[in-house]
Amino acid sequence: MLRISRQIRRLSARWLRANVAGGRVLPDVQASPVRHLDTAGNSQFLKLDSVQNLDGRLTLYGWVTGSLELALFVGGKPVDCYKTTSARPDVARHFGLNTTTQLGFTLFAQVSSTQDLCLGWRAGSADPYSLSSPLSFEVQHDLGLQSAQSLPGLWPDLPDQMLSSDWRERLDELAYPPETGPCAMGAIDKVLVCEQTGDWIIYGWVVHNPTAMMLIEMPDGSDHSLAGAYRYYREDVARALGDEAGYRCGEAAFILKLPFAQTSGAIKLKVRVGDELRYLSVLEPTLLTSDPVLAAKHLLAVPSALSGLSRRMQRVENTIIEGLLQADVSHWSQLSVTQRQFGQAPAQATLSIIIPVYGDLRLVEHQLLEFVMDDWLMANAELIYVIDDGRTAALFEQEIAALHTLYPVAMQWLWGGAHRGFAGACNLGASRARGDYLIFMHHDVIPVSAGWAAELIAPLQQHAELGLVGPQLLSADGTMQHSHLELDWHAAFDLWTVKESERGLPPALNTRISAASIGVPAALLSSACIAMRRSQFDRWGGWDTAYLMGDFTDVDLSMQAHHQASQVVMLPQVVMVHLQRLSHVQPGAGDLRSRIAIYNLSRFKRRWSDLIAQRAADGYAGFAMPVKPIGKEGA
Numbered sequence: 001m002l003r004i005s006r007q008i009r010r011l012s013a014r015w016l017r018a019n020v021a022g023g024r025v026l027p028d029v030q031a032s033p034v035r036h037l038d039t040a041g042n043s044q045f046l047k048l049d050s051v052q053n054l055d056g057r058l059t060l061y062g063w064v065t066g067s068l069e070l071a072l073f074v075g076g077k078p079v080d081c082y083k084t085t086s087a088r089p090d091v092a093r094h095f096g097l098n099t100t101t102q103l104g105f106t107l108f109a110q111v112s113s114t115q116d117l118c119l120g121w122r123a124g125s126a127d128p129y130s131l132s133s134p135l136s137f138e139v140q141h142d143l144g145l146q147s148a149q150s151l152p153g154l155w156p157d158l159p160d161q162m163l164s165s166d167w168r169e170r171l172d173e174l175a176y177p178p179e180t181g182p183c184a185m186g187a188i189d190k191v192l193v194c195e196q197t198g199d200w201i202i203y204g205w206v207v208h209n210p211t212a213m214m215l216i217e218m219p220d221g222s223d224h225s226l227a228g229a230y231r232y233y234r235e236d237v238a239r240a241l242g243d244e245a246g247y248r249c250g251e252a253a254f255i256l257k258l259p260f261a262q263t264s265g266a267i268k269l270k271v272r273v274g275d276e277l278r279y280l281s282v283l284e285p286t287l288l289t290s291d292p293v294l295a296a297k298h299l300l301a302v303p304s305a306l307s308g309l310s311r312r313m314q315r316v317e318n319t320i321i322e323g324l325l326q327a328d329v330s331h332w333s334q335l336s337v338t339q340r341q342f343g344q345a346p347a348q349a350t351l352s353i354i355i356p357v358y359g360d361l362r363l364v365e366h367q368l369l370e371f372v373m374d375d376w377l378m379a380n381a382e383l384i385y386v387i388d389d390g391r392t393a394a395l396f397e398q399e400i401a402a403l404h405t406l407y408p409v410a411m412q413w414l415w416g417g418a419h420r421g422f423a424g425a426c427n428l429g430a431s432r433a434r435g436d437y438l439i440f441m442h443h444d445v446i447p448v449s450a451g452w453a454a455e456l457i458a459p460l461q462q463h464a465e466l467g468l469v470g471p472q473l474l475s476a477d478g479t480m481q482h483s484h485l486e487l488d489w490h491a492a493f494d495l496w497t498v499k500e501s502e503r504g505l506p507p508a509l510n511t512r513i514s515a516a517s518i519g520v521p522a523a524l525l526s527s528a529c530i531a532m533r534r535s536q537f538d539r540w541g542g543w544d545t546a547y548l549m550g551d552f553t554d555v556d557l558s559m560q561a562h563h564q565a566s567q568v569v570m571l572p573q574v575v576m577v578h579l580q581r582l583s584h585v586q587p588g589a590g591d592l593r594s595r596i597a598i599y600n601l602s603r604f605k606r607r608w609s610d611l612i613a614q615r616a617a618d619g620y621a622g623f624a625m626p627v628k629p630i631g632k633e634g635a
Contacts, residue, residue, distance in 0.1 A: 026118075026132055026133040027132055027133065028132065028133050029046060029047065029048045029062075029119055029132040029133075030048045030049075030050075030051070030135060030136060032047070033046060033047040034046045034132070036066075036068060036123065036130065038123040042066070044065050044066030044067075044123070045064070045065045045066075046062070046068060046121055047063055047064075048062040048132070049061045049062050049063070051117075051135050051136065051137035052137060053114060053137050056110055056111055056112060057108070057109075057110050058072070058107070058108065058114075058117075058137070059106065059107070059108055060072075060107040060119070060135075061105075061106050062104070062105055062107075063088045063091045063103045063104050063105065064103065065095050065097065065103060067123075068122065068123060069121065069122050069123070069124070070083065070105065070107060070120070070121050071119075071120040071129060072107060072109050072117070072118070072119060072120070073118045073119075073120050073129075073131060074111055074113055074115060074116065074117055074118075076116065078120070079109050079111055080109065081107050081108060081109035082109070082491065083106070083107050083108075083492070084105070084106045084108075084307055085102035085103075085104060085105050085106075085305070085307065086102060086104040086105075086106070086233060086305075087103070087104060087235050087238075088103040089235065089238070089239060091104070114137070116134050117135045117137070118131045118132050118133070118134055118135060119131070119132045119135060120132070184206065184207070184208035184209065184214065184271040184273075184278075184280065185206070185207045185208070185241065185280070186204060186207065186208070186214065186269055186271070187204055187205060187269065187281040188202060188204040188267055188281040188283040189203045189204050189205070189283075190202075190203040190204075190286070190302075191203070191267045191283050191284070191285040191286065192285065192286055192298070192299070193263050193286070193288060194288045194324070195263050195287060195288075195290070196290055196324055196327050197319065197320050197324070198259055198260065198261060199257050199258070199259055199319070200257070200258045200259075200285065201256070201257050201288075201299070202216060202254075202255070202257075202258065202267060203253075203254075203302055204253070204254055204269060205234055205237050205252045205253045205254065206252060206269070207237065207252050208271060211273055212271050212272070213225070213271065213272040213273070214269070214270075214271055215269075215270050215272060216258070216267065216268070216269060217267070217268040217269075218260055218265070218267065219262055219264070219265025219266060220260075220262070220265075224256070224258055226254055226256060228256065228257075228315070229254040229255060229256035230254065230255045230256075230311070230312045230315045230316055231251035231252075231253065231254050232253050232255075232304040232305060232312070233250060233251055233253065233305070234252055234253040237252040237253065238250075238252070253304070255304075255315075256316075257316045257320070263285075265284075265285070267284075267285065268281070268282050269281040288320075290324060290327065291324075292321060292328050292548065293548060295320070295321065295324050296317070296321050296548055296596060297592060297596075299317045300317065300592060300595040301592060303591075306493065306594060306595070307492050307493060309493070309598045310493060310494060310495055310601075310602045310605075313598070313599055313602055314602070318599070318602065321548065321599065322603075325545065325546050326546070329424070329545050331418070332416065332417075332418060332420060332428075335417035335418055336417055337414055337416050337417065337428070338415040338417070339412060339413075339414050339432065340397060340400075340412060340413050341410075341412045342401065342404040342410065342411050342412070342413075343404060343408055343409065343410035343411065344410055345382040345383075345410040345411075345412070345434075346380060346382060349380065349381060349434045349435045350381065350435055350437060351377075351380055351382070351435045351436075351438070351439060351453060351457055352381070352382050352384060352429075352430070352433030352434060352435035352437070352438050352439070352534075353377075353381055353383050353384065353438075354384045354426055354429035354430060354433060354438060354439070354440050354441075355367070355383070355385050355386065355440075355441055355442070356385075356386045356388050356422055356425035356426060356429070356442070356443070357386065357396065357443045358419075358425075359389060361392060361396055361399055363443055363444045363446075364403065365403055365407075366446050367443065367445075367447075368403055368406075368407040368409055369407060370450075371383065371407070371409045371447075372407040372408065373450055374447070374450040374452070374453065376450070376453065377450075377453050377454075378409065378410075380454070381435070381453055382410065382411075382412070382434060382435060383409055384411070384412055384413070384414065384429045384433060385400070385411060385413040385414070385443070386414045386415075386416070386425040386428055386429040387414065388416070388419055388420055388421070388422070388425040390415075390418070390419065393415040396415075397413070400413055414428060414429060414432060416428045420545070421545065421548075421549065421550045421553075422543075422550030422553060423542075423543035423544060423545045423547065423550060423553040424543075424545045426440050426543045427542045427545065430534075430537060430542060433534070435534060436533065436534050436535075437457040437460060437461075437532070437533060437534060438531070438532055438533070438534055438537055439453060439456060439457070439531045440527065440529070440530050441528065441529040441530075441576075442527070442528050442578065444578065444579040445473075445528050445576050445577070445579075446576065446579070447576055448474075448575040448576065448577060452471065452574050452576065455574050456469055456470075456531045456571065457469070459519055459569065459571070460531060460532070460533055463567075465566065465567050466519075466567050466568075467532065467536060467561035467564060467566025467567060467568060468530055468531070468532050468557070468558060468561045468568045468569075469519075469530070469531045469532070470522065470526065470528075470530050470531070470568075470570050470571070471529050471570070471571055471574035471575060471576045472507060472510075472570060472571070472572045472573075472574065472575050472576070473526060473528055473529070473576055473577075473578045474507065474575060474576070474577050474578070475504075475577070475578065475580065476577060476579055478506070478507075479503075479504045479505060479506060479507075480502055480503060480504065480506070480507055480510060481500065481503060481526070481528075481578050482500035482501055482502060482503045483501050483502035483505070484501050484502075484520070484522050484524075484570065485499070485500060485522070485523060485525065485555070485558075486499055486523045486524065487499070487523065487524070487612065493598060493601070495601040495602060495604075495605055496601065496604065496612065497601060498555055507572075510572065519569035519570075519571060520569060520571075520572060521567070521568070521569060522558075522568045522569055522570045523568070524558040524559075524568070525554060525557075525558050525568060525570065526554055526578075527550075527553060527557075528576070528580075529576055529578075530554065536564075539564075540557075540560050540561075540564065543556075544556045544557070544560075546603065547604075548599055548600055551596070551597060552597075552600045552604055556604060556607065556608075559604075559607070562611065563608075563611055
């Protein structure tokens with residue numbers, strides 16, 4: 001049985017003395033919306049609809065019209081909490097805002113005490129928190145049917161550390177009560193078939209009473225429930241049917257992945273109530289492209305909340321995209337490689353410089369202008385350009401022949417017969433390289449002075465413990481692209497992201513550069529320019545080609561170095577200008593680009609979470625590794 005007692009906390013004398021100023025009691029954010037006026041004079045409104053306490057697990061539901069930062073306080077001290085957002089079209093319409101804006105919020109926290117439980121809010125991290133009066137809440141001692149009605153289905157989507165497995169099982173088993181209204185409604189919106197992995201992906205929505213069983217009928221007549229589907233909120237369904245179907249519209253949308261050998265035949269959505277069977281929707285499938293990037297764009301273009309996207313990918317898209325990427329890489333070995341040589345390369349090349357080229361070719365001339373004035377590079381390095389764009393392969397051969405007459409740098413160029421991405425192009429170039437040392441760089445990176453290549457590999461020649469070496473990267477305006485890269489935990493997505501520290505500052509303000517050293521310890525290096533030994537490249541297996549569109553391959557390579565107990569350093573005296581994002585327009589900009597980034601970050605987390613946890617336990621914030629600077633005398 002469910003026992004609910006309403007607790008209205010009284011203000012203690014201590015609380016009144018500490019938090020009541022000028023005779024005015026702190027605002028009751030549960031009774032009516034609270035207005036917050038920021039320093040610019042803009043008003044934001046905040047309202048807390050309900051607070052529930054289930055065995056010390058707090059759930060707070062409310063809405064806010066702006067971007068206020070929210071926090072929970074117990075006894076005047078902040079507590080860890082997890083936040084999710086949702087659309088609140090009712091609030092949006094009242095304030096004249098976009099109805100798709102995520103105005104609703106749910107806060108989750110686990111506490112041992114609820115003494116003087118308060119909600120705090122502020123406009124920015126530099127501002128102090130404004131506090132509410134102590135909150136009233138429902139104390140729930142058991143989980144039953146009424147509790148199920150009050151929960152929006154968000155608890156099962158929390159990170160594992162926020163909810164134990166027994167609670168997940170209990171929530172998954174909840175049965176919602178029958179309601180008046182139509183027994184079942186629904187439709188199949190789209191069906192995709194991935195021939196390479198043997199998967200069918202079915203998109204649609206359903207709204208139904210608990211007595212109705214929703215089924216997907218495959219072309220061979222087999223039935224499948226929606227139990228394994230990813231469920232999420234759809235604004236259009238909620239707006240159209242919310243008044244009629246109520247809470248059942250909360251997660252009406254579904255994406256279901258099913259293994260199925262056939263590649264054709266109609267999919268049917270049907271409902272069974274007792275002995276009665278009724279068909280709601282029928283749709284023929286569409287064959288998904290075998291190109292992994294285009295397929296990913298198609299799959300991820302189906303909108304759902306970004307905060308739950310990594311969980312959706314784990315259930316639906318990950319294995320499909322990974323399978324397509326693996327098939328694509330396997331196909332490369334069957335392609336012929338076009339190779340052209342211009343000039344006579346050094347007979348015994350110490351260094352191979354490998355530069356993938358995609359998109360605009362104009363920046364190559366700027367590189368060659370710097371290379372031809374570098375005597376050490378001309379005598380000791382071979383230059384390998386890898387064309388990774390079939391649209392410009394023929395044009396590049398003409399352009400590079402003309403440029404070679406102006407800048408007589410010995411070079412070769414390769415075309416692998418397909419777009420392989422940055423990692424695949426680097427691996428192709430390395431397969432033709434002869435040097436004991438390798439430098440991988442973008443074709444939009446310009447050296448500032450001669451001798452850069454010799455300086456970049458010198459530490460690798462002198463220090464066996466080093467694995468990767470990178471330069472100081474500047475933007476076109478002379479400011480730092482970053483002083484260093486580090487991992488940054490993004491709680492909303494339950495993923496590690498990459499942070500560019502001190503971006504936009506003058507190099508003189510780089511807080512990590514020490515006058516006593518030439519090698520600055522780095523957690524991660526940018527793929528814009530990375531030097532390493534050929535022997536380590538072969539031992540580590542090269543660049544990982546399983547990331548989409550080349551993103552995060554450099555972060556993965558840096559983690560591989562740490563995994564192999566090799567140090568990663570940045571040399572501040574080797575300066576390169578990186579014309580970031582000028583070499584080509586990034587495809588999938590905006591929301592789709594974010595979804596592809598989440599796919600890559602999810603894969604990164606699966607590969608390296610154990611190593612990150614190990615380093616975090618050792619106290620290295622942002623994965624800054626405990627390495628000793630390399631002294632100027634090689635100490």
